[in-house]
Amino acid sequence: MLRPNLARRAAVAVAAVVAALATTPGAAVADPGLPTQLNAADMLLLNGVRQAGLWEIPAGQMAAQRGNTKVGQVGTMIAEQHVKLDQLVVDAANKLGASIPSTPTAEQQGWLGEMQNAKGRQFDQIFVTRLRAAHGKIFPVIGAVRASTRDPIVRKLADDANIFVMNHMKMLESTGLVQYERLPPAALPPAQDLSALAIAEANAGLTPPVSTTVLVGVLVVMLGVAGVTVMRMVRARG
Numbered sequence: 001m002l003r004p005n006l007a008r009r010a011a012v013a014v015a016a017v018v019a020a021l022a023t024t025p026g027a028a029v030a031d032p033g034l035p036t037q038l039n040a041a042d043m044l045l046l047n048g049v050r051q052a053g054l055w056e057i058p059a060g061q062m063a064a065q066r067g068n069t070k071v072g073q074v075g076t077m078i079a080e081q082h083v084k085l086d087q088l089v090v091d092a093a094n095k096l097g098a099s100i101p102s103t104p105t106a107e108q109q110g111w112l113g114e115m116q117n118a119k120g121r122q123f124d125q126i127f128v129t130r131l132r133a134a135h136g137k138i139f140p141v142i143g144a145v146r147a148s149t150r151d152p153i154v155r156k157l158a159d160d161a162n163i164f165v166m167n168h169m170k171m172l173e174s175t176g177l178v179q180y181e182r183l184p185p186a187a188l189p190p191a192q193d194l195s196a197l198a199i200a201e202a203n204a205g206l207t208p209p210v211s212t213t214v215l216v217g218v219l220v221v222m223l224g225v226a227g228v229t230v231m232r233m234v235r236a237r238g
Contacts, residue, residue: 053086
């Protein structure tokens with residue numbers, strides 16, 4: 001039986017091991033009751049949908065005033081529907097606590113300036129070409145995010161955005177001005193890492209700084225050191 005003093009020392013040694021393990025960095029365990037942390041793809045969708053509305057609303061309003069009858073009708077509908085879609089993305093961002101853009105990009109402002117300086121058929125062609133190309137770029141993003149996001153709010157936004165964008169492409173195509181041969185080729189997404197570790201990291205929204213194997217190894221070593229320390233103290237007092 002260990003003497004009281006030795007028992008206290010053994011307890012201290014074991015406590016030191018536990019304390020060291022508690023401060024060792026490792027993979028965070030996601031609380032199943034908490035929402036999934038947004039990843040880069042989720043934010044790409046939020047930012048992309050928001051950014052689209054910031055320039056396509058004024059573009060559609062401009063088309064309603066300056067385009068031919070068909071282009072004017074399409075512009076009016078696209079502007080009105082983007083107002084609704086813009087509200088949906090703002091509401092989603094507020095629920096998620098995400099920060100989204102508030103102004104068009106420099107490139108988008110350039111497109112609006114290009115339309116502002118055009119008249120007649122030239123305006124019609126620029127309007128249809130720019131908006132059709134923009135919708136074609138965001139469309140595959142919506143599908144990719146919808147297929148893989150872990151967040152229900154992002155998933156619902158993707159569902160809504162998919163309907164709006166598909167309708168807008170059809171509206172623009174109904175003008176007869178879409179130059180299909182000039183559309184950029186489809187951008188295929190890169191192959192996804194579907195390993196168990198990659199899926200766990202995606203679900204947690206984190207990249208673990210230390211693997212589980214390393215942590216187990218540290219635990220074994222430190223418990224071994226504690227055991228040797230206790231044995232030495234027992235022999236020294238024997």
